[in-house]
Amino acid sequence: MFHIIRLRYTLPVASLCLLLSTPVAAAGFSALGQVFYQSDWIFAGARAEALGQADLALPRGPLSTLFNPAPLPDGQGVHVGYGHMDYVAGFACQQYGLAWENGPWRFSAVRSEFKAEDILVRTAYQPEGTGELFSSEQRQQVFAVSLDIAQLSYPDSPWNWTVGLSHRNYRSSIQEDVSRFDGIDFGSSARRFYQLNQAGLEASVSGVLRNIDKDKFTPESTHIGVALTMHLFNDDGLGYLSCSLMAAQEDGPKDPDFFGTSRFGLELTGLGILSLRMGHDSHAFGGTSQWGAGLTIPERWIHPFSLTVDYGSLDAWELSSDPDHAFEGFNVRGRLAL
Secondary structure: OOEEOOOOOOHHHHHHHHHHHOOOOOOOOOHHHHHHHHOOOHHHOHHHHHOOOOHHHOOOHHHHHHOOOOOOOOOOEEEEEEEEEEOOOOEEEEEEEEEEEEOOEEEEEEEEEEEEEEEEEEOOOOOOOOOOEEEEEEEEEEEEEEEEHHHHHOOOOOEEEEEEEEEEEEEEEEOOEEEEEEEEEEEEEEEEEEEEOOEEEEEEEEEEEEOOOOOOOOOOEEEEEEEEEEEEEOOOOOEEEEEEEEEEEEEOOOOOOOOOOEEEEEEEEEOOOEEEEEEEEOOOOOOEEEEEEEEEEOHHHHOOEEEEEEEEEEEOHHHOOOOOOOEEEEEEEEEEOO
């Protein structure tokens, strides 16, 4: 069993060690599928990470379908997104997303890559290193289509009800060995908006069934999220403050030493421009706290475009070989209104 230098408790390293010591094509669900299931918190992206991944029932931008094949509508037009997350030295995650919302339809494609390059390999007999370097790449590509049934049936309805399906392709490259697996997800989300004079209230809920195809190797899981958002408007109808409370629950195969199921998040946004976020995720290492911020250039300033930059930090410095290092990253997402 190989051990990666000084990262005894880090989930990415544990996953890589699992892949080194276990045949990837194991029966039941694969080691590769287990790695991707366990490391979902790694692939969340900066905004979702800052909210503890509790934002399942809220629009997540063009990277939404990494987690929910039926995200709520996020604005008509073409959405693009890029994300970068840094972890310990030698580990990084890149994300690329493209989505098109046209009427009640949404089509999207997302790619996420997690790489470990030139990591020094140590063994119990050679704690100073074997002289070998280890490299690995884990990649997933998701293609999804969803339909807002409520808006298709009643375009002026205060309801949204989306249903969607996505196909996941996982690719694992461990040194010279390459393996591929597939999974299929189903999701549904609903949202209701209530107008209260110069205030508005949104209530939303989402549910996702991960891997509904029993013949696929990737593990099954169920995700449920709820969110409540209060908007305050000025006399011109422009929102000047919104507050979102959210929670999510997950059920699936877990490592009892590291995984729970509960996630909570809070987001405050002023003038639709500046957002402050906090979250708690009990999914990894007995619970971690997250925080982050977002800055948006709204469409009313640069029509027909809008642009948002998100920052997120996972308070898990104790998991790193560098005590000053936090797991952190950023997202850039934009929309061209059509």
